[in-house]
Amino acid sequence: MPYPEVSGKIGLGGFSLEVNFGYAPYVTVNDEDDHVLRYILSKTDATGTGWKLGGVARYDFEFGLFLAGRVDVLDLDVDGMQKSNTYGGPYMGESWEIYHEITSTQISGILTVGYQF
Numbered sequence: 001m002p003y004p005e006v007s008g009k010i011g012l013g014g015f016s017l018e019v020n021f022g023y024a025p026y027v028t029v030n031d032e033d034d035h036v037l038r039y040i041l042s043k044t045d046a047t048g049t050g051w052k053l054g055g056v057a058r059y060d061f062e063f064g065l066f067l068a069g070r071v072d073v074l075d076l077d078v079d080g081m082q083k084s085n086t087y088g089g090p091y092m093g094e095s096w097e098i099y100h101e102i103t104s105t106q107i108s109g110i111l112t113v114g115y116q117f
């Protein structure tokens with residue numbers, strides 16, 4: 001997922017804040033689901049867009065102690081065709097295609113207390 005990114009950082013005293021944003025105008029996603037109990041294998045090839053946003057806030061106390069928090073968001077919005085076929089059971093050999101949309105948002109965060117020397 002190649003993307004251009006814009007970022008910035010500001011600091012005031014012991015506090016600093018860094019923010020970044022990236023946008024991908026072209027994203028490809030490949031998904032494969034094997035529904036073992038129903039003998040159905042589905043494969044999707046999809047394209048679309050994606051973006052990411054991240055930020056870090058940090059405060060440095062005296063004597064090397066610091067507190068930092070980080071949040072990252074990644075979002076994908078793609079669509080394409082899903083091809084499914086049965087490989088066993090009473091419907092063995094049947095296949096079909098459907099239009100498939102995939103939206104995925106991942107959010108992660110971390111809080112850190114540390115000592116810098």
